[in-house]
Amino acid sequence: MRGAVRVWQRNFESWKRFYRASLVGNVLDPVLYFVAMGFGLGAFVRPIQGEPYLSFIAPGLLAGVAMNTAAFENTIGSFVRMEEQKTFKSILMTPVSIGELAVGEILWGASKSLLSGSIFLILIRLTGTWGSPLELLNLGVAFLVGVLFGSMALCWTALSPSYDFFNYFFTFVVSVMFLFSGIFFPVEALPAWAAGLAWLLPLTHAVDLARALHRGTWDASLLPDLVWMLVATALFLWLAARLLERRIIK
């Protein structure tokens, strides 16, 4: 798996050249959500589960922003590298294998999620919504969310004939999860059938974990969430490597 590290390093090298432009999005995105949802909308919303609205949504938003970051990086970003820049082809002409290439790409997406998550945590700190000391572990959630959604995104990339197909991914996968995974309201507020469906969304479990770490209410009841995420991550990671191989190596 050293090849995966080399692929990651290549993306980092590229990022270093353009990081200013890239960081603007990483910083501005969470700030906008915070201001609009927390301060704007939050001013009209009653406390939820005993928490001010801003504090209620902050951990979930962190997971949501981490999802967006990886989803973007491993769809548009990976697709550009694969189709336009021929970066994948160049890499595959070296000892690096296609499995390592897939893992390197996903780890890169997850690293950017980690970066987004870090910036978000700073924001949480600055706005006084920092909860328990366990909150720091949300960096781990951001990274795990990155690997999971980066893997899902790369699966989609491997299946996409053109950029247009990413619209489906963002509408039916990313937006749905962003809205219905318990970031903005508790999933239990939905009708029972809808809450059941929400349980099928991977981000729901990430939001549960992030909120528990925020509140410091970490206990065994969260184990199913963690296992759910780890299993889904392993599955999609494996699938992404397979689909990419099927697309590229004829």
Place this chain on the structure above:
Amino acid sequence: MLASETPLIEARRLTKTFGRRTVVDGVDLEVRRGECVGLLGPNGAGKTTTIHMVACYVKVGGGELRVFGLDPARDARDIKRRLGVVPQEDSLDPDLTVLTNLTVYARYFEIPRAKAAARAAELLQFVQLEERARDPIRILSGGMRRRLALARALISRPDLLILDEPTTGLDPQARHLVWQKLRGLRQGGVTMLLTTHYMEEAAQLCDRVLILDQGRILAAGAPAALVDEHVGREVIELHDAGALAPGVLERLTGLSDSVERAGDEVYLYFRDGRSPAAVLPLLERAAFAHRPATLEDVFLRLTGRELRD
């Protein structure tokens, strides 16, 4: 070279089918250490697919392929470790500078940083890009990009260099510079497998060429020997056969070894012993060219369009 030495590439009845289309159809290929072998053919002949199978980028469809004596299906990593590939399309990394294109590529081969830096500097000098080390890729000309792609393929000191149409799309100056570099490498003992649809390129660079059309090898051998064998020594090209007086074409045919017709153009081939001199008086008013035979004649000959033999 020892006769018992394993060839770097050994292909027997190699085939590849995409859907219903057979792209490579029973190719035998052998490349020995120190050789420069060319796959010559028009677009769609199966050249790129063949070298992609060697580079483990396309799975072997049928037949047998060994690269460095290894099986691409099982030992892709060990094969790729020893290969340097210059792909057909521009695949330099546009996000990186000239220099980092080389050093980042070196990392894929696990070449230590200091060694990679030294090697990159040396190669930039070799391809005459040392002044451009810090430039972004997008401001380089086509010729510079191709030379950089060559340097990139050489960063791991490959045992075998694969070049897919190394000069397609370059202007004559840039092409000659690339040829000069490749000849230098050949003299240095680098083994090369290249594809081209320029006959002149194959004649200039290759010890042996394989002429491919529609996935099949039509002929193989040293460029000069192929020319001798298939068309002879000299050619007279007539550019407007329609303008000849009636009966002249038939008389010309009788005086040459073989004739080929393509539209209004007629090619008369002369082997040893027959002299085109006898033909020249008959051509007084016709537009013609008298020149040595080339690989291109062989190619046109083998891919059809013959009037008669």
